[in-house]
Structures are given as structure tokens and as C-alpha cells.
Amino acid sequence: MKLPxxxxxxxxxxxxxxxxxxxxYHLWFSLNSLMDESIHFRLFQRTLINISxxxxxxxxxxxxxxxxxxxxxxxxxxxxxxxxETGTNLLTSLRQSTSTHIYDHLHECRRRRRLIKAxxxxxxLTNWFAKSLLPPIGQYVAMxxxxxxxxxxxxxxxxxxxxx
Numbered sequence: 001m002k003l004p005x006x007x008x009x010x011x012x013x014x015x016x017x018x019x020x021x022x023x024x025y026h027l028w029f030s031l032n033s034l035m036d037e038s039i040h041f042r043l044f045q046r047t048l049i050n051i052s053x054x055x056x057x058x059x060x061x062x063x064x065x066x067x068x069x070x071x072x073x074x075x076x077x078x079x080x081x082x083x084x085e086t087g088t089n090l091l092t093s094l095r096q097s098t099s100t101h102i103y104d105h106l107h108e109c110r111r112r113r114r115l116i117k118a119x120x121x122x123x124x125l126t127n128w129f130a131k132s133l134l135p136p137i138g139q140y141v142a143m144x145x146x147x148x149x150x151x152x153x154x155x156x157x158x159x160x161x162x163x164x
Contacts, residue, residue, distance in 0.1 A: 010078075012051030018078035021047070022071055040067040052078065060143075076123050090115055091125075094132045102160040105132070106153055126152040137163060 007028055010021040025047060029040065044067070048056050055077060064070040090112040096105040109129060113120075129152050130142040137159045144155045 007047060009047055009049045010052050011049050012055065012078055016078070018075050022075065037067050041070065044070065072123060076121065076127070091120075091128045091132075094128075096132055096134050096138075098134065102133075102137075102157060106157075122148050125149045129153070129156070 008021060008024050010016060010018065025044065041064075045053075045056050059073070064073070091109070094105075094109055094112060096102070100108075109132065113125070126149055127142070129149065130138050132138070133141060133156055137156060140159050141152055141156050144152070
């Protein structure tokens with residue numbers, strides 16, 4: 001199936017609105033009476049160009065249960081710089097060092113999170129936390145599929161015990 005020439009493409013550059021892209025994509029589908037979710041998956045990637053294509057290609061295959069989970073990942077990744085610019089560098093700059101024990105790192109992460117007053121979805125927090133951990137544990141935590149902050153933390157603590 002070919003996309004119409006007038007369907008907007010999403011580049012992923014600053015200033016582009018990922019919500020607008022998703023809304024336009026959904027409107028096009030409903031106007032054309034397309035309800036099959038597998039078509040949503042296949043055609044969505046064709047609306048992405050440049051930076052957003054690179055993001056999509058790097059996603060683990062079959063990592064989404066349905067199209068809505070893909071949309072959430074898309075919005076989380078591309079909306080984050082627009083919506084959470086102020087104060088979030090407290091969390092994004094946090095990195096565990098080889099001399100920092102996992103419990104101390106968790107304490108610092110929670111302390112920094114309390115300083116940010118804006119509501120931040122669990123998907124973003126879990127992603128930031130996994131990236132802040134040392135490479136072997138952070139990679140395993142990111143692949144673990146935990147959805148809440150507490151699940152990610154308990155998984156990280158378990159993996160830290162296993163690796164030590």
C-alpha cells in the first residue's frame with residue numbers, strides 16, 4: 001500500500017510536533033477506513049525520515065505489543081526535548097561511576113527526581129535510570145521490559161547482586 005503524497009513526514013528535528021504527526025497519521029487511517037493494526041505498524045515507518053528513521057531502525061524487533069506502545073515510545077522519545085527542557089538535566093546527567101554502589105546511586109536518583117516538579121511519565125524515568133547505570137547492568141535493565149520505576153530499580157538491584 002502506498003501512502004498519499006500529502007501525508008506529512010516526520011524528521012525528528014527540534015520544533016517538530018510528534019503529537020501532531022501521530023494525530024495526522026491516525027486521521028488518515030480513519031478516513032481511509034483502515035483498522036488493521038499490522039498495517040499501522042508497516043506504514044508508520046514510511047512516515048519517518050532522517051533522524052526519526054534512525055531511531056526506528058534501532059528499536060528492538062517485536063518489542064511492541066500493539067501500535068499504541070509504539071506510539072508511546074515515539075512520543076516519549078521525540079516529545080521529551082520539547083516538554084521537559086527545564087530541570088530534567090538533573091536526571092539525564094546522572095551517571096553511576098565504578099566507585100558508586102547501586103544503593104547510593106538509587107538514593108541520588110530519587111533525590112534528584114524529587115527536585116523536579118514537573119510530572120514525568122514512568123517510561124521516561126525508567127529509560128533515564130537504565131541509561132544512568134554502569135554498562136552491563138544498564139543494558140540488562142533496559143532489555144528487562146520493566147514498566148514502572150520500582151520494577152526497574154528492583155531489577156537493577158538484583159542484577160547488581162548477580163554481577164558482584
